[in-house]
Amino acid sequence: METGAGAQRTRTMIVPESKPGLPPHIKLRHDAGRGRWHVLAPERVFEPDPIAIEILKRCDGATTVDQIANELAKEYNAPLQEILTDIISMLQELSDKGVVKA
Amino acid sequence: MNEIAPLEQFSEAPVVDACARAPVGLLAELTHRCPLQCPYCSNPLELERVNQELTTAEWQDVMRQAAELGILQIHLSGGEPTLRQDLEDIVEVAAKAGLYTNLITAGVTLTRDRLKRLKELGLDHVQLSIQDVDDANAERISHYKDGLSKKRELGKWVRELDMPLTINAPIHRHNIENLPNIIEFAVEMGAGRIEVANIQYYAWALKNRASLMPTRAQVLKSAEIVEEAKERLKGVMVFDFVVPDYYAKTPKPCMGGWGRGVMNVTPQGRVLPCHAAESIPGLEFDNVKDRRLADIWLHGQAFEKYRGTSWMKEPCKTCPRREIDFGGCRCQAMAFTGDATNTDPACKFSPHHAAFVAAAEQESAEATPPAFVYRRMGPAKKAAK
Numbered sequence: 001m002e003t004g005a006g007a008q009r010t011r012t013m014i015v016p017e018s019k020p021g022l023p024p025h026i027k028l029r030h031d032a033g034r035g036r037w038h039v040l041a042p043e044r045v046f047e048p049d050p051i052a053i054e055i056l057k058r059c060d061g062a063t064t065v066d067q068i069a070n071e072l073a074k075e076y077n078a079p080l081q082e083i084l085t086d087i088i089s090m091l092q093e094l095s096d097k098g099v100v101k102a
Numbered sequence: 103m104n105e106i107a108p109l110e111q112f113s114e115a116p117v118v119d120a121c122a123r124a125p126v127g128l129l130a131e132l133t134h135r136c137p138l139q140c141p142y143c144s145n146p147l148e149l150e151r152v153n154q155e156l157t158t159a160e161w162q163d164v165m166r167q168a169a170e171l172g173i174l175q176i177h178l179s180g181g182e183p184t185l186r187q188d189l190e191d192i193v194e195v196a197a198k199a200g201l202y203t204n205l206i207t208a209g210v211t212l213t214r215d216r217l218k219r220l221k222e223l224g225l226d227h228v229q230l231s232i233q234d235v236d237d238a239n240a241e242r243i244s245h246y247k248d249g250l251s252k253k254r255e256l257g258k259w260v261r262e263l264d265m266p267l268t269i270n271a272p273i274h275r276h277n278i279e280n281l282p283n284i285i286e287f288a289v290e291m292g293a294g295r296i297e298v299a300n301i302q303y304y305a306w307a308l309k310n311r312a313s314l315m316p317t318r319a320q321v322l323k324s325a326e327i328v329e330e331a332k333e334r335l336k337g338v339m340v341f342d343f344v345v346p347d348y349y350a351k352t353p354k355p356c357m358g359g360w361g362r363g364v365m366n367v368t369p370q371g372r373v374l375p376c377h378a379a380e381s382i383p384g385l386e387f388d389n390v391k392d393r394r395l396a397d398i399w400l401h402g403q404a405f406e407k408y409r410g411t412s413w414m415k416e417p418c419k420t421c422p423r424r425e426i427d428f429g430g431c432r433c434q435a436m437a438f439t440g441d442a443t444n445t446d447p448a449c450k451f452s453p454h455h456a457a458f459v460a461a462a463e464q465e466s467a468e469a470t471p472p473a474f475v476y477r478r479m480g481p482a483k484k485a486a487k
Contacts, residue, residue, distance in 0.1 A: 011337025025266040040202040042227040
């Protein structure tokens with residue numbers, strides 16, 4: 001897992017074994033004034049929805065996508081395969097935007 | 103509940119919609135001093151002088167007030183912000199207040215030690231502007247010797263220090279043909295993001311419009327180049343493409359709407375809804391030395407004047423896009439039509455649109471554009487009697 005802020009020069013493909021994490025310059029931050037979470041990125045502010053927040057909180061660079069999917073499938077009593085597909089597609093888009101590294 | 107929400111809901115929509123009325127970002131123009139003299143500078147023609155600039159303590163207070171107000175990101179800009187020897191003190195306070203800090207620099211006056219120190223103090227991101235990737239042309243545009251090699255050096259330090267980098271490339275007729283090389287340069291520099299920013303024609307750029315305007319064919323070609331590169335570099339580098347509005351059909355939502363998401367503080371502390379707002383007569387600008395930032399944002403005359411849609415007249419007033427583009431840019435309406443409450447002439451519904459497009463087409467067709475009027479500080483004004 002590359003943790004650095006420096007951009008990679010090849011595209012990362014998210015797979016079940018990937019260990020996604022937030023690079024140091026991407027900040028998942030709770031905004032007390034607005035009562036919501038933000039992801040702060042260069043010249044960008046994202047508003048993750050509740051499920052995205054649950055996923056991003058688990059992106060610690062050590063937990064695999066597969067493990068995250070298992071946890072959430074249990075927690076929300078939902079079909080694992082569906083959850084896994086959705087998480088991979090979300091993290092792929094975030095990785096392409098430079099918000100997530102794996 | 104068995105659904106992971108799709109990414110559309112992980113949106114980049116302006117945070118302001120849902121969050122009371124606090125701005126998301128603040129552009130802090132720490133100084134108007136700059137070693138470069140780019141003819142498209144966004145600073146006003148009347149540059150503020152060093153002896154007018156806010157003190158360290160005053161800027162630090164602006165940072166604290168910004169965080170209290172709910173601002174999330176601070177863009178430390180100029181002029182050249184690194185000419186302020188107290189940049190470190192300002193960054194430290196901003197980072198401690200929880201603000202996301204972004205340094206917008208030309209990269210010719212920064213040392214490795216200072217950059218390292220800024221990182222340690224909490225600087226989150228560096229945005230480096232380039233004029234061109236051809237040394238001689240970059241020198242001609244910026245009127246500054248050997249700038250590009252200094253920028254390459256800065257790029258090396260940023261990589262060594264493992265900091266995130268954006269390359270900002272203002273695009274115009276003197277470098278638009280070089281766009282593929284500019285994109286490659288950004289990749290080589292290790293940038294995670296590039297802004298391919300067609301010049302917006304205000305202030306110095308408006309003064310130099312006839313020297314800078316590219317042709318429609320050049321602009322269309324550059325859009326194709328960006329589209330191709332975006333796909334090829336997916337997951338490697340993020341692209342932001344600022345389209346030139348002279349060839350657009352609908353105006354840009356300037357500043358995301360007046361007084362809606364962003365505010366600007368000038369070197370001497372004047373608080374503006376956008377960096378060109380001083381070109382509009384009839385606006386009163388408060389100073390952070392006299393009034394709290396939150397009060398200025400919420401109740402300042404200049405912010406209230408064009409906030410929302412109630413100031414609009416036709417064709418904006420009944421336009422279905424009025425809350426999408428907010429009538430475009432007030433400063434451009436002022437500069438081109440003489441009335442800031444008119445529709446931005448970039449809009450196809452503006453009665454001035456045809457003349458607006460014709461100006462661009464005519465100027466860009468000139469085989470030999472006029473010489474640059476370089477961005478310089480004018481002679482000091484004599485003290486009033």
